[in-house]
Amino acid sequence: MNMSFEGILSDIKVLDFSTLLPGPLASLFLSEMGAEVIKVERLKFGDEMRRKTPEIDGTNVSFAILNRGKNSIEIDLKNVLQNEKLKKLIKEVDIVLEQFRPGVMKRLGLDYDSIKLINPKIIYVSITGYGQEGPKSNFAGHDLNYIGDTGLLSLSMGNEDNTVVPPALIADIGAGSYPAIMNILLALRKRDLNKEGSYIDISMTDGLFTFMFWALGKGFSKNEWSQNSDYYLSGGSPRYNIYETKDKRYLAVAPIEDRFWNKFCEVIDLNITYKDQKKTDQEIIEKVSSIIKTKTSGYWDKVFKKADCCCTVVKSLKEAVGDDHFVSRNLFSKKVKINDEITLPSLPLPISKQFLNPKTVKSFPTLGEQNKTYMK
Known part of the structure; x- marks a missing residue:
């Protein structure tokens, strides 16, 4: 590989208004592929993830992992002067990523229709629970609500004596971050071909139905709609199940x-x-x-x-991280710098190494760290 290579998206600039998980994980993908990601954060407070646990040296570890290699500006989006400075920056970016409820960005004058007037080739991505239109489009929700609303949770949620909350944030990642990345890359290809920007509406609930291909097929073809753990892929078969051993493993x-x-x-x-x-x-x-x-x-x-x-x-997470197989594949070889003395393994991403920025250690941004660089 060319030693000067900085990632397949090293010529791409991203303005990321999102918080918590779906959008930040999507922009982490872009950052790890070399894109310049500028995180737009609320004045004085920043991303809510900054204040959650676990913490090391006053830093939320999840925030550090999800925002490795990014830049941060803090801004009052309702401040006219700051908003105008931001629009100057928008003229230079390739991608805008936001995660507000429908209508918020329009009230701020930062919606797709407004931005494409100053940057016609912009790729604008909105990630929400229910999409930009429809009766539920303005409903609040989190992952558990989304998998509950789409029927996914009902297919395997334990029993009445021991209900089970899934350990993976399927909606946020599988139906939010991943579709966002796929559509962004398609939009970049479209722009290469047609010199046109794109608006992308990512509805996490829409994306969840893909995970239920077997249940949908069964329901649509025979009007047999699966219930809790009654199908072979959801715990209803001896051939696909979890069994306890003598030593409680x-x-x-x-x-x-x-x-x-x-x-x-x-x-x-x-x-x-x-x-x-x-x-x-x-x-x-x-x-x-x-x-x-x-x-x-x-x-x-x-x-x-x-x-x-x-x-x-079934292995514990600690056992899995130390498994010879995963160690040999160098999944945790890259690091995020917490402070001058502490580094932690960064989040492994399913991207071929040939497309990634090769830098091994990167830090995360403090709140507003790059204001002087971008808010001129």
């Missing part, structure tokens, strides 16, 4: 295909009646569960590695 068991199921049944010595699934799914789940509980996770780890039938011990 868990196995992720996923021998969906017959060749894997047969090997799995052979390893645990499952009776032919259960193996051939002549019992109900629930009966088979209970039988398999009773067998798995007789041995420790260490025993099952050893025999299932040898059998290679899609059965693994």
Whole structure:
């Protein structure tokens, strides 16, 4: 690689008005690909993420990780003079990213129609829970609300005695940040071809339905609409389930295909009646569960590695980070600088290294750190 290479998007400038997770993660992708990202933050307060936990030396770790390599300006968007200075900057940028409720940017004179008058080639991205139009477009919400409203949460949320909040922010990342990045890259390609800007409306709830391809197919084709954990991909099958071991660890068991199921049944010595699934799914789940509980996770780890039938011990996050496989792939080789003495691993992003800025250590911006540079 050319040693002067600074990332595939090193000629792109981004103005990011977003806070918390969906927008900041999207602009982190752009920053890691070399784009110059300018984070626009509220005067004196900044991004709400700055004040959340966990903290090191007064710095929120999540904020530092999500904003590695970015710049920060603090501004009162309602101040006419500051707003005008910002519009001078907008003439120079390629991408505007915002996450306010519909109508807010228009009241500030910073909506797409206003900005494209001074920068016709602008790529303007709005990320919201429900999109720019529709009966719910102005409703407040967070990830849990979005997966609840779209039916995704109802497909697997534990039982009445132990409801489960999903550990991943599926709406924010999978239906917010990722679609934003995909559409931004498409818009850049469109601009290369047609010299035109774009307006991109990212609705996180819209994007969630993609994750339910199997449930939608079942519902639309047979009018059979899945409920809580009643389908083989949501916990209703013995072939795709989680089982407790003798030492209170868990196995992720996923021998969906017959060749894997047969090997799995052979390893645990499952009776032919259960193996051939002549019992109900629930009966088979209970039988398999009773067998798995007789041995420790260490025993099952050893025999299932040898059998290679899609059965693994559930690892803690700490164990996963130290796993030889992930260590060998250098997932955590890049760092974010917290202060002169502390660096932490930066967030691994699913981007080929050939497109990334190669710099290993980068800091995050203090609030308004680059005001003198950009707010002239």
